[in-house]
Amino acid sequence: MSKSARFIDYFLSHREVTKDLVAKIEENQYTFKPTPSSMETEKLVQHILQTTYMFARLAHQQEPDQLIQGDENVSLEKQADLYTEKTLQLISSLSEEDFEKQIDVTRIFGQELTVAELLNVAIDHEIHHKGNLFVYVREMGHTDLPLYVKMN
Amino acid sequence: MSKSARFIDYFLSHREVTKDLVAKIEENQYTFKPTPSSMETEKLVQHILQTTYMFARLAHQQEPDQLIQGDENVSLEKQADLYTEKTLQLISSLSEEDFEKQIDVTRIFGQELTVAELLNVAIDHEIHHKGNLFVYVREMGHTDLPLYVKMN
Numbered sequence: 001m002s003k004s005a006r007f008i009d010y011f012l013s014h015r016e017v018t019k020d021l022v023a024k025i026e027e028n029q030y031t032f033k034p035t036p037s038s039m040e041t042e043k044l045v046q047h048i049l050q051t052t053y054m055f056a057r058l059a060h061q062q063e064p065d066q067l068i069q070g071d072e073n074v075s076l077e078k079q080a081d082l083y084t085e086k087t088l089q090l091i092s093s094l095s096e097e098d099f100e101k102q103i104d105v106t107r108i109f110g111q112e113l114t115v116a117e118l119l120n121v122a123i124d125h126e127i128h129h130k131g132n133l134f135v136y137v138r139e140m141g142h143t144d145l146p147l148y149v150k151m152n
Numbered sequence: 153m154s155k156s157a158r159f160i161d162y163f164l165s166h167r168e169v170t171k172d173l174v175a176k177i178e179e180n181q182y183t184f185k186p187t188p189s190s191m192e193t194e195k196l197v198q199h200i201l202q203t204t205y206m207f208a209r210l211a212h213q214q215e216p217d218q219l220i221q222g223d224e225n226v227s228l229e230k231q232a233d234l235y236t237e238k239t240l241q242l243i244s245s246l247s248e249e250d251f252e253k254q255i256d257v258t259r260i261f262g263q264e265l266t267v268a269e270l271l272n273v274a275i276d277h278e279i280h281h282k283g284n285l286f287v288y289v290r291e292m293g294h295t296d297l298p299l300y301v302k303m304n
Contacts, residue, residue, distance in 0.1 A: 034186065034287055037295045109303060127276055128300040131283020135186055143189045148280040151261060 004094045007119055011052075011091065014123060015084055016150045018048060018130050021137050022080045029140050030076065041136055045076050048129045049083035055122035056090035058103055059115045091119070156246045159271055163204075163243065166275060167236055168302045170200060170282050173289050174232045181292050182228065193288055197228050200281045201235035207274035208242035210255055211267045243271070 022045055030042040039047065054064045067082055068074050074082075099116040106112065113121065127148070134145060174197055182194040191199065206216045219234055220226050226234075251268040258264065265273065279300070286297060 035290050038287070038290060124276075124279055124301065127279045128283040128286075131280040132287050134280075135190070135284050135287040138187050138190060149276065 003096055003099045003116070004092050007094075007099075007116075008088060008091055011087070011119075011123060013150045014126055014130065014148075015052075015087075017146050017148060018045075018126065018133070019077075019080050019084070020146045021130065021133050022076050024137055024142050025076060025140065027075070032136065032140060034136060034139055039132075041133075042076060044129060044133060044136070046079065048126050048133070049080060052122045052126050053083050053087045053090075055118055055125075056087045058105065059094060059098070059118055060090055061103065155248055155251045155268070156244050159246075159251075159268075160240060160243055163239070163271075163275060165302045166278055166282065166300075167204075167239075169298050169300060170197075170278065170285070171229075171232050171236070172298045173282065173285050174228050176289055176294050177228060177292065179227070184288065184292060186288060186291055191284075193285075194228060196281060196285060196288070198231065200278050200285070201232060204274045204278050205235050205239045205242075207270055207277075208239045210257065211246060211250070211270055212242060213255065 025041060025045075030040070032041045033039060050064075050066065053067070057063070057065060067086060068079055094115065099114065099119075101115050102112045103115060103118055104112055105118065109121075131148070134148070138145060177193060177197075182192070184193045185191065202216075202218065205219070209215070209217060219238060220231055246267065251266065251271075253267050254264045255267060255270055256264055257270065261273075283300070286300070290297060
C-alpha cells in the first residue's frame with residue numbers, strides 16, 4: 001500500500017466521524033456555543049475543514065485557499081463534502097518521495113516539518129476539534145453518537 | 153534520536169496539556185458533566201490516563217493494570233503525575249526493534265497492530281478525550297486555556 005493510500009485511510013477514519021457529527025446538526029443550531037467564550041458550532045466545523053485542507057495544500061507548497069466564501073449560503077454538510085473531496089485530491093497526488101520533503105512552516109511551528117509530519121499534525125488538529133464537537137452535539141440533545149474513529 | 157525518545161516527545165506534547173487542564177479542576181467539580189448522558193469529569197480524566205497506560209503496557213504484552221484503586225482518595229493531579237511517570241517508564245524501555253513488533257489486539261481492533269501503530273492509536277485516543285475535556289473546563293468557567301498541543 002502506498003503512503004498516500006495509507007494516509008487517506010487514516011484521514012478518512014476520522015473525517016467520516018466528523019461528517020457523521022455534522023449530519024446531526026440542524027441549521028438553527030449553527031450558532032450554538034456551550035459558553036459565551038466558545039467558538040460557535042458553524043465556525044468550529046469550518047475551522048476543522050479549512051485547517052486540514054490548508055495543511056494538505058501546504059504539503060504541495062500551495063498557499064491557503066478558501067473554497068466557500070463567507071457570504072455563500074451552503075449547508076455545513078455540503079461544505080464538509082466539498083472540503084473532503086478537495087483534501088483527498090491533494091493527498092492522493094502525493095508521491096512516495098513527497099512524504100519526505102521538508103516544508104517551511106516556521107511561520108506556524110517555528111521549524112520545518114516533513115510532509116508526513118505535517119499531515120499527521122493536521123489529523124491531530126482535526127481529532128482535537130472533533131473531540132470538542134462531540135460535546136457540542138451531545139449538548140444539542142444527541143445521545144446516540146459514533147465512536148471517535150471508524151475502524152475498517 | 154531513538155524511536156522511544158521521539159515518541160516520548162510526542163506523548164508529552166499532549167500529556168502536558170492534559171495535565172494543565174487537570175490542574176484547573178477543583179475537587180468539587182469532579183462530578184461535573186455537561187449533559188446527563190456525558191461522562192463525569194473525574195471518570196473522563198481517569199479514562200484518558202488509564203487507557204494510554206493500558207496501551208503502553210500492551211506494547212510490552214502486559215495485561216491492563218490499575219495503579220490507583222477506586223476507593224483511594226487521590227487527587228486527579230496526583231493520579232495524572234503517577235500515570236504519566238509509569239507510562240513514560242514503559243515507553244522509554246522500548247528498543248528500536250520493539251516498535252516493529254506485532255501485538256495481538258484483535259479483541260479490541262479486530263487486527264494485529266505494530267507497537268508503533270498501537271502507541272499512535274493511544275495518543276489519538278488521548279487527543280480526542282482531551283478535546284472533550286477542553287469544553288468541560290471552559291464550562292467550569294475557565295477562559296484562559298492552553299493550545300491543544302505543546303510545541304517544543
